[in-house]
Amino acid sequence: MSTGLGLKESVRALLLLMPRVVGRLKRSPVPPELASLSLAPRHRSLFAYLQFDGPMPVNELARRLEVAPATVSLMISELSKKGLLVRREDEADRRRTIVSIAEDRAAAVDAWMSASARAWQVALEPLTDEQRRVFVDTLGTFERELNRE
Numbered sequence: 239m240s241t242g243l244g245l246k247e248s249v250r251a252l253l254l255l256m257p258r259v260v261g262r263l264k265r266s267p268v269p270p271e272l273a274s275l276s277l278a279p280r281h282r283s284l285f286a287y288l289q290f291d292g293p294m295p296v297n298e299l300a301r302r303l304e305v306a307p308a309t310v311s312l313m314i315s316e317l318s319k320k321g322l323l324v325r326r327e328d329e330a331d332r333r334r335t336i337v338s339i340a341e342d343r344a345a346a347v348d349a350w351m352s353a354s355a356r357a358w359q360v361a362l363e364p365l366t367d368e369q370r371r372v373f374v375d376t377l378g379t380f381e382r383e384l385n386r387e
Contacts, residue, residue, distance in 0.1 A: 266353055269346045275320050277350075284313060285339065285347050288323075293338035295328065322347070 243251065268277060287294065287302050296314060300307040314337055317323040322343050328334035339347050362370050 263354065266350075269349045271343070271346045272322075272350060275322065280313065281317065282351065282354075284310070284317075285351060288337065288339050289347065289351055293336050295334045295336055297334070299337060 263279075283303055284299060287299060296310055297307050299314075300310040303310060314323055314325065318325055322340055324338050324340050325335050326338075328336050362373070365373065
């Protein structure tokens, strides 16, 4: 006896589940020290890279976020003015700018990101590396297909 879901049942289940997931993410509380800063989902993506992978050059952030370097530079400028990010010259190449989360804001950013990170960790931990790759690739395909319309 199969314990899997057919395609139709899987699509139905996800059509019911995804709005609840998105709604819950939108209601995720912003820590009080960040509440007045008008942060958006695009900021979460940038913070996730810096939080998990550490300081990095603007061009690398742009590549990972799949946006133009000018777009990332504008975001970094905005978040630097708000005291959330710090920019410094790369010691090895003074033409490059390295971006990091401001030390005095790191705990607040971590608090904002941690509920989602914990939930993903619990959801993904029982899967094999191959199953995680299929899951991540599937979500990526879903997002690309939504953007095609």
